[in-house]
Amino acid sequence: MKVLLFLLLASGLCFAEDGLSLDDAIKKVKEQNSEIAIAKFDEQIKSLEHQAAVGQNYGSVELSQTALRSNDALSIFGYKLQSRQATFADFGFKQFTGSNYMQTPEDLNNPKDRNHFQTKVEYTIPLYTGGKLEQYGKITKALEAMSTLDREAMSLQKIYELKKSFFAISLLDAYLYNLHIIASNTAKLEARTEAMMQEGYVKKVDLLEVQSKQADVERLINQAEANRKLLYYFVSFLVDESIQSIKGSYEDAQTLLVADERLLNDNLEIKKAEQSVEISKMNLAVQQSAFLPQVGAFANYGSSDDKYMNDFSKNDAYTVGLQVKWNLFNGGSDKNSLEKARVENLKATQQLGLAKKNIALSLKQIQTQIQNHEYEIKSLKKEVELAHLIYENYAGRYEQKLVSINDVLIKQSEELTKVLRLREVQNARNEKIFELQKLASKEMQ
Template sequence: MKLFFLALITLGICFAQDGLSLENAITKVKANNQEIAIAKFDEQIKTLEHQAAVGQNYGSLDLSQAALRSNDALNIFGYKLQSRQATFADFGFKQFSGSNYMLAPNDLNNPSDRNHFQTKIEYTLPLYTGGKIEQYGKITKALQEMSTLDREALTLEKIYELKKSFFAISLLDNYLYNLHIIATNTTKLEATTEAMMQEGYVKKVDLLEVQSKQADVERLIKQAEANRTLLYYFISYLVGEPVTAIQGNYEEAETLLSSDERVLNDNLDIKKAAQGVEISKMNIALQESAFLPQVGAFANYGSSDEKLMNDFSKNDAYTVGLQIKLNIFNGGTDKNNLEKARVEHLKASQQLQLAKNSIALSFKQIQTQIQSHEYEIQSLKKEVELAHLIYENYAGRYAEKITSINEVLMKQSEELTKVLRLKEVQNARNEKIFELQKLASKEIQ
């Protein structure tokens, strides 16, 4: 029967060659995972925000077209002046005489309705902003880089989940193999017990105990198969396509060999904290710009007329100028904002140091846990082998009527417990190795 299961496992491995390898799965996660796709959009948004901030250095060019109609005296007079069409008659001079200088000029006060079309192009350029625009550009660039780190951290998290699933499936397959062997042995024991009962050597209760144990083993097999199916669903979710088989054997992950200094240099959380410190420095410079003058230049050119685009060059006009603005008092708002930026910088510096200390501690803790799991795995492998031999010995003695069925089943339970514990510790070791790889920002080992 053992040869049958060995052949079954070998056949499964052959079919698994058509399954998905871990390396290909990682590639698919990067390309298809929806969470990573959303993170890429966030990264693209931050890039566009940076480009928008940099664009402020080049000023703005605006084209405007006004179309107006009015009989308001002030507006009409202004329209005619803008169109270079004002005459003395517009002042009411045709009604003026030396004896009636107190007479209200009707042409001036009650003009006829008039259309007014004004076309104007205007360019404004910030010449000096105290470093405000420059710091906006630097901050948005840093936020863009921060979004890249966020995407990379999310990618590492998805790869971490993927590795755990691949290795868990391999360990489940091995666990199922052992469970099937135990089920086969229990079936043999059941046949032996049934034969002995017919000969009157044992009672029916012995047979029922064996059958109960067989049902328990079958339950564990069904649970393991259900967990394996769930893991395949999860892998399918991660890679963005259906996966029903994996390629390769993933039972024991390779231990990560990396120095503390290397981990601290590569860790993404530390990089993000360091980026936060740089952003807080830039924010201090940004708030300091509020105490410096703002200098800008502008130039506009346009034409106005009673008719749209009529004789543009005849009625054209231009204006150029500079503007200097300096805030003198605003209730202490700028001062408080600057102090807030300085406090945030101190906070960010402490967060960076905390991240370094925390990552260094986690690195040591995980290394210690991995070593502990490895020692336990070595011991459990020997215990599983020994438990199986003891069970076979007791099963043989039971067939020779030397021992009871209770002792045989007890030894089988001990073997099953050891097999389950070995799987749990192997899983725990693999997960810790993957956590270590995530701390060191390693995708695959």
């Protein structure tokens, strides 16, 4: 058993040198984690949406190319006017004489088929929209900032999960070390009991009790190793590559020392709630713009002919214009939309206040839990040390036939229970410290 224990420790030390460190794992999570990558894509999408919204302020330029053929009298007359090719004959004047002035002009009403090609470039630009476009730009910028906060929150969450896993693995390794020591001690006790049974000092039932206890310890070892393997699977999932071992020892997380006020100022959830309030104010301004006039300008330049690009400059033409639109009545829809925006702003403001209260409460709860865990850990370490000494004392007294094997196993169970409880509380303390770091938007170990 000593040889087995030595090999276990040696392999653990080897893994500690060759495995993945927490700092490297955090880098890999930031670069390779799929959920963070998706959050980065969302952030990029919001950035492009903002650029698209800002681009509307610069108007648009459109090139259109039209190719038509028709024998419709009105269309053909219009085509000729656009091509600057209309003549008096198109009005039927060549049929006009004193005796037939009441006849229908054939050239005007039944013209021949005609092709029409038109090339036109048109530029339109909004001059005044009541602040709507400006607010759309601000809203999309705020949404971009919100997506950045979402990405940072996702990164903190994955790092939180990673650190929990690293420290849980270290604590499991320490727990397994204790279990193997207990298993080694139980094996020694089994050997002593078997020797004493052969000499007639104890009964077989004593040996069976020891063997049963050994089987129970081995069961705990197998469970811990299975949980350890599962944790490695989870770490591999987080960093998106296979991880077989970790480098370093991570049992006691570093306590976060930061002022409560600073923590609340840095908290991402509060920042997101503040951003929501700002967005609701911008949306309120957007709805108010519906009561203001909309002013736009346009200019176009083009050329028309019955042949494609025949003589562009000869038949070219331009048009410039200005348009003012003012919605005076639409059944009260704008008024209701404005009122809805006001209510949404009030709601967002209330949610911000609630978020601050919730985070402040969570902060106090976590700080209290960490403090309680630290008190319990301090006490449990002494209890574990005492329980081990008591077990060794009872094991020695058993050899002197002063106590029963049942008394020895009871003391061993008490030691095992204390060890397990110590590891559980250490793990719970680490988890709360990592929750506090996430609450403070910190990535420290």
